Amino acid sequence: MTAVQIERPPAMTASRLSKSYGDHRVLSDVDVAIRRGETLAVVGPSGSGKSTLCRTLVGLEEFDRGEIELDGQWIARRDGPRERLSRCGDYRRRRLAMGMVFQHYTLFPQLTVLQNVTLAPRRVLGVDKREAVERAMEVLERVGLGDKAGSFPQHLSGGQQQRAAIARELAMRRNILFFDEATSALDPELVSEVLHVVEELTSSGLTLVIVSHEMGFVRRAADRVVFMDAGRIVEVAEPEAFFEDPQEERSRTFLAKMAA
Amino acid sequence: MSGDPTVRAVPLAKPRRARRLPPWEVSRPYALSLAAVVALCALLLWLVLGGVGGDGTYAWDFRVVEPYLSLLLKGLRLTLELTVVSIALGMSIGVLVAGARLSSIPLLRWLSSAYIELARCTPVLVQLVWVFYALPIVTGVRLSGFQAAVVALTFNVAAFYGESFRSGIQAVPREQVETAEILGLSYAQRMRFVVIPQAVRIVIPVLLSLSISLFKDTSLVSVLGLNDLMNNSTTAALATYRPLEILTVAAVMYFAVAFPLTLLVRRVERRLSRHRR
Numbered sequence: 001m002t003a004v005q006i007e008r009p010p011a012m013t014a015s016r017l018s019k020s021y022g023d024h025r026v027l028s029d030v031d032v033a034i035r036r037g038e039t040l041a042v043v044g045p046s047g048s049g050k051s052t053l054c055r056t057l058v059g060l061e062e063f064d065r066g067e068i069e070l071d072g073q074w075i076a077r078r079d080g081p082r083e084r085l086s087r088c089g090d091y092r093r094r095r096l097a098m099g100m101v102f103q104h105y106t107l108f109p110q111l112t113v114l115q116n117v118t119l120a121p122r123r124v125l126g127v128d129k130r131e132a133v134e135r136a137m138e139v140l141e142r143v144g145l146g147d148k149a150g151s152f153p154q155h156l157s158g159g160q161q162q163r164a165a166i167a168r169e170l171a172m173r174r175n176i177l178f179f180d181e182a183t184s185a186l187d188p189e190l191v192s193e194v195l196h197v198v199e200e201l202t203s204s205g206l207t208l209v210i211v212s213h214e215m216g217f218v219r220r221a222a223d224r225v226v227f228m229d230a231g232r233i234v235e236v237a238e239p240e241a242f243f244e245d246p247q248e249e250r251s252r253t254f255l256a257k258m259a260a
Numbered sequence: 261m262s263g264d265p266t267v268r269a270v271p272l273a274k275p276r277r278a279r280r281l282p283p284w285e286v287s288r289p290y291a292l293s294l295a296a297v298v299a300l301c302a303l304l305l306w307l308v309l310g311g312v313g314g315d316g317t318y319a320w321d322f323r324v325v326e327p328y329l330s331l332l333l334k335g336l337r338l339t340l341e342l343t344v345v346s347i348a349l350g351m352s353i354g355v356l357v358a359g360a361r362l363s364s365i366p367l368l369r370w371l372s373s374a375y376i377e378l379a380r381c382t383p384v385l386v387q388l389v390w391v392f393y394a395l396p397i398v399t400g401v402r403l404s405g406f407q408a409a410v411v412a413l414t415f416n417v418a419a420f421y422g423e424s425f426r427s428g429i430q431a432v433p434r435e436q437v438e439t440a441e442i443l444g445l446s447y448a449q450r451m452r453f454v455v456i457p458q459a460v461r462i463v464i465p466v467l468l469s470l471s472i473s474l475f476k477d478t479s480l481v482s483v484l485g486l487n488d489l490m491n492n493s494t495t496a497a498l499a500t501y502r503p504l505e506i507l508t509v510a511a512v513m514y515f516a517v518a519f520p521l522t523l524l525v526r527r528v529e530r531r532l533s534r535h536r537r
Contacts, residue, residue, distance in 0.1 A: 060438055096444045108458075110457045120443035120445065123445060124444035124449075
């Protein structure tokens with residue numbers, strides 16, 4: 001980390017973030033600061049709240065208590081389950097800084113790859129058609145799909161679909177990209193081509209938050225690892241430290257299970 | 261299908277099609293059902309015209325139908341008019357019904373489900389008779405036979421259309437809507453570019469089947485004295501004392517309209533299934 005990066009506010013922070021479904025607490029006082037430009041991996045057993053955390057941060061889900069900041073300014077806060085959740089006035093514009101790649105059903109099946117990538121830049125950002133197409137071709141080249149621009153999603157492999165979904169986010173010029181188990185639904189042989197693209201992004205200045213079960217990838221590509229269990233953040237560490245010398249009992253149990 | 265020519269005009273390369281089936285593979289299901297139908301008709305024709313089989317007590321004579329052909333065709337025309345008008349009205353109202361069912365306003369949801377259940381759980385025949393005879397008493401509005409038939413058939417079919425629109429909209433995967441939300445599309449844009457184009461694909465086969473049923477259900481309007489194909493057949497049958505020949509011809513006419521439509525449904529289903537993941 002260079003000095004400059006430490007002085008600037010984190011890309012995103014969550015403070016005391018809590019959320020329950022009935023009696024079931026899915027997020028318990030989660031505090032996390034996502035540093036600008038870092039690659040943050042979120043790992044943990046299934047049902048530990050990793051996906052919920054990401055979905056809450058990008059605004060797809062509400063929460064019961066806590067505050068979310070983007071670039072040092074609050075965008076959503078709630079004082080408790082009885083209070084209203086308030087979002088900042090220009091929330092719709094601010095949230096455009098955050099992108100997300102889902103596990104499946106990501107591309108719009110009735111549109112070509114190119115149309116998938118140009119839709120939001122044109123309709124939301126108001127980019128004119130020629131520039132949108134240029135931008136799209138650029139990002140499609142970047143994920144190795146320059147020749148698939150005219151194809152429909154159902155004619156692409158799962159890996160190609162996920163790469164196209166990444167390109168679509170890149171075309172929106174996001175600051176932060178969330179990957180919510182973006183490779184979990186893929187056949188094993190297709191995982192690496194997607195991870196390869198993600199790995200390339202780690203050095204691009206983009207802030208990446210990656211929920212993943214691919215431990216080898218996490219170790220290789222992440223700057224920090226957040227370990228979650230039962231809706232809480234149990235441990236935050238650099239990958240080497242986390243995998244070699246986990247500090248918490250629950251981390252050790254989880255890693256032992258993943259290794260088995 | 262995006263409904264937006266500017267979005268559609270974008271592709272640089274021609275969309276690649278799925279592996280093309282050879283023509284005999286593509287048309288096999290149609291050819292088979294066509295062959296089955298032809299065979300069945302031929303058998304019936306042979307039995308009827310040749311007087312083969314049966315107990316030999318009835319001598320079929322299709323020549324009696326000829327003078328009444330134009331009457332039957334006139335009836336068919338009214339039947340088709342009734343069908344087309346009811347489909348158009350039914351679909352428009354169906355969209356509203358689906359919108360109300362999915363609305364965030366409880367009263368609208370409640371009203372539209374009440375309507376749907378009322379329309380679905382009473383027979384069309386009862387609805388027809390009720391609209392024609394009882395509605396004027398209740399509301400004081402007199403309807404012609406045609407108007408009453410349109411009202412009743414629309415009342416019936418809009419509920420079914422509405423339910424299929426609703427199921428189509430709900431069948432669009434949640435991730436699709438969320439992805440669109442993350443991309444920053446407004447509610448209207450999400451509906452226009454993501455939900456509706458997909459829902460339509462899901463729903464088209466059902467809409468076609470419902471429309472075919474409606475076409476056949478129009479035969480019930482003869483109870484209101486409307487001169488549709490069914491009623492004109494009865495007229496011709498009474499005049500000739502030859503109901504069997506007349507009704508057989510009427511059946512052939514209904515079939516000649518409905519059967520190509522069922523083939524169309526199958527074709528559309530196959531085409532759409534290629535676009536599904």
